[in-house]
Amino acid sequence: MASLRILLTPGDGIGPEVMEEALKSLARIEALYNHEFQYETEIIGGAAIDKYGTALRPETLTAAKSSAAVLFGAVGGPKWDDPAAKVRPEQAILGMRKGLGLFANIRPVRIHPLMIDDSTLKPEVLEGTDMVVIRELTGGIYFGKPQKRWTTSRGRRAVDTMRYSETEVRRILQVGFEMARQRRKKLTSVDKANILDTSRMWREIATEMAADYPDVELEHILVDAAAMHLIRRPSSFDVIVTENLFGDILTDEAAMLPGSMGMMPSASLGKRRKDGTGIGLYEPIHGTAPDITGQDKANPLAMILSAAMMLRLSLGMESEAQSLEKAVDAVIADGYRTPDIAGKDSTPVGTTKMGDLVAERVAR
Numbered sequence: 001m002a003s004l005r006i007l008l009t010p011g012d013g014i015g016p017e018v019m020e021e022a023l024k025s026l027a028r029i030e031a032l033y034n035h036e037f038q039y040e041t042e043i044i045g046g047a048a049i050d051k052y053g054t055a056l057r058p059e060t061l062t063a064a065k066s067s068a069a070v071l072f073g074a075v076g077g078p079k080w081d082d083p084a085a086k087v088r089p090e091q092a093i094l095g096m097r098k099g100l101g102l103f104a105n106i107r108p109v110r111i112h113p114l115m116i117d118d119s120t121l122k123p124e125v126l127e128g129t130d131m132v133v134i135r136e137l138t139g140g141i142y143f144g145k146p147q148k149r150w151t152t153s154r155g156r157r158a159v160d161t162m163r164y165s166e167t168e169v170r171r172i173l174q175v176g177f178e179m180a181r182q183r184r185k186k187l188t189s190v191d192k193a194n195i196l197d198t199s200r201m202w203r204e205i206a207t208e209m210a211a212d213y214p215d216v217e218l219e220h221i222l223v224d225a226a227a228m229h230l231i232r233r234p235s236s237f238d239v240i241v242t243e244n245l246f247g248d249i250l251t252d253e254a255a256m257l258p259g260s261m262g263m264m265p266s267a268s269l270g271k272r273r274k275d276g277t278g279i280g281l282y283e284p285i286h287g288t289a290p291d292i293t294g295q296d297k298a299n300p301l302a303m304i305l306s307a308a309m310m311l312r313l314s315l316g317m318e319s320e321a322q323s324l325e326k327a328v329d330a331v332i333a334d335g336y337r338t339p340d341i342a343g344k345d346s347t348p349v350g351t352t353k354m355g356d357l358v359a360e361r362v363a364r
Helices: 015-033 045-052 058-065 091-100 113-118 166-182 197-210 223-232 244-255 301-313 318-333 351-361
Strands: 002-011 035-041 069-074 104-110 130-136 144-152 155-161 186-191 217-222 239-242 265-269 280-284
Touching: 002 015, 002 045, 002 058, 002 091, 015 035, 015 069, 015 301, 015 318, 015 351, 045 091, 058 091, 069 091, 069 301, 091 280, 104 166, 104 244, 113 318, 130 166, 130 244, 166 186, 166 197, 166 239, 186 197, 186 223, 186 244, 197 217, 217 223, 223 239, 223 244, 239 244, 265 301, 280 301, 301 318, 301 351, 318 351
Parallel strands: 002 035, 002 069, 069 280, 130 239, 186 217, 186 239
Antiparallel strands: 104 130, 104 265, 144 155, 265 280
16 A cells, blocks of 8 residues: 655635545545545744744744645735735745745646536637646746835836746756647746847747757747737647746636636646656635635635646556546536536536535446
8 A cells, every 4th residue: 555645735715625626536446446645734924923933933934844745725915915015925835935945836727518508718719729838937027036126216116037047948848848749749848028128038048949859830929929828729828838937827827717716726837757747836726715715615626637747747547547537527417516617507516515515436
C-alpha cells in the first residue's frame, strides 16, 4: 500500500467547503485502489492573518516542501481587502508558489457537450473547444523590481516593473511545446511584442525554440487579439502559453467559456522528475465567493477536478485521475447541477450533495 503525504490548505470563504467534498472522492480512490493518503492541514490566507498575523507561516511552507502535493482552496475576502494593508491573504498563494519553485500554471478549458447550452456564448461558437492555458508564475510585473508607491508634491505615484530572464521564458515555453506535442500539436504564444521589450524577447525565444519542435505549429498572437479570439473562435486554440499578467487575465476570461468558474481546475508545477511527476499545488480558480459562503451553494467540481490533476501530475496515478474525471462527467450526464451551472432541465443540488454524488460514482 502506497502512503503519500498531501498538505491541505483550505483557506477562506468556500475553500473549506469545496475541499471537504474533494476529500470524499479521494477517500473512494484510496479504498478502490489500495492507496493511503496522509493529510496534514494548515491555516493560510485571511484565516492565518487573523490567527498568526501572516498569510503564510514558514512552518506551512516547510510542510508543503515535505509533501507529495498541496491541495489549495482559496484565500481572501472583504475582511482583508484594505489596499493599504501590508499583509494580504494573496501573499499565501504567491509565497507558496515561490517557495516551492512553481513556475507553470496549467488550466485546462473543456466544454462539456451536455453543458454547451449553459454558457453565455452560442453553442456553435463553443463547439469543439478543448484547450490548455499555461501561465508563467514567477516573473513579470508581479515580481519585478522596483515595485513601490510614494507621494510627491504633485500627488501619488506608483511604479511596477515587468522583468523576465531568458531562463524563465525558455522553461515555460518548453512546457508549452511539450504539452502541445502530446495534444493537437499547436502552440499559441501570447505577448505584446508591438509595445513591450519583454514581449519582443519572449517572441524571439519562442521562434528560436520552434526549430526543436518541427512537429508543433507555432503562432504568435498579441494579447488583446487573443482576448478577442477566445470569445470569437475558442475552438481554434490547442495550447496557449503566456507571461504572468496576461495569463492571469486570459485564464479568468477562458474560465467563463464553460459557463462558470466553478468548473475550472488548475495546477501549478515546477521541475518534473523523469517520470513526469513532481510537487505541485492544485486549486480551483473560482476564489473565495464570500457572497455564498456557508450556504451550501458552492460548486465543488473545480476542486474535485483539481484533485484529479493532482493524482495525475504529482502522484503518477493516471487511472485514478481518469476515474475521478469520469465520475464528474457521470454526475453532469445525470443532470445534477449546483446553482452556478443550473439549467432549465437540470436537477438542482447543493455543495454537499454534489460531493456525495461524485464520490458515489468513482469506480475503477
